[in-house]
Amino acid sequence: MRTLGFYITILLLGTSGAWVLGWIAYPLVSFIAAYFWRPSWAWLSGFLAGGFAWVILAAAIDSYTEGVMGGKIASLFSLAPKSWIALLLTGLVGGLGCSFPSVSGKWLWKLREDQRQKQRYSRRPSSVFGRVIGR
Numbered sequence: 001m002r003t004l005g006f007y008i009t010i011l012l013l014g015t016s017g018a019w020v021l022g023w024i025a026y027p028l029v030s031f032i033a034a035y036f037w038r039p040s041w042a043w044l045s046g047f048l049a050g051g052f053a054w055v056i057l058a059a060a061i062d063s064y065t066e067g068v069m070g071g072k073i074a075s076l077f078s079l080a081p082k083s084w085i086a087l088l089l090t091g092l093v094g095g096l097g098c099s100f101p102s103v104s105g106k107w108l109w110k111l112r113e114d115q116r117q118k119q120r121y122s123r124r125p126s127s128v129f130g131r132v133i134g135r
Contacts (some may be wrong), residue, residue, distance in 0.1 A: 003039045006037040007048070007049045031104055035108055039106070047096065
């Protein structure tokens with residue numbers, strides 16, 4: 001269930017933020033979503049969610065520009081001018097751009113939880129009167 005929420009968060013917030021912030025919105029949203037959702041497979045989840053959202057945004061921009069963007073990307077990779085493979089290649093780049101921030105977000109959450117555990121269990125037990133036992 002966490003992974004599905006992670007996908008939906010990246011898809012909705014990343015795509016809506018991409019219209020305002022540009023391409024940097026996807027890694028930011030991926031990092032923040034992984035911090036709060038903590039998906040099981042952070043790298044793969046970030047890669048799939050970011051790549052899928054990136055392909056959707058690239059297809060929307062390509063249809064808005066009537067194939068100009070897709071044609072330019074296709075010529076960059078020496079593909080046919082109206083090739084959907086070019087948009088999938090941009091999804092691959094977007095997936096890589098979202099996978100590493102999601103791993104970093106999950107790692108930061110784990111680091112914070114380890115620090116909390118150390119604080120929680122390193123305290124000495126107190127007595128009834130509020131003083132620390134052994135002093």
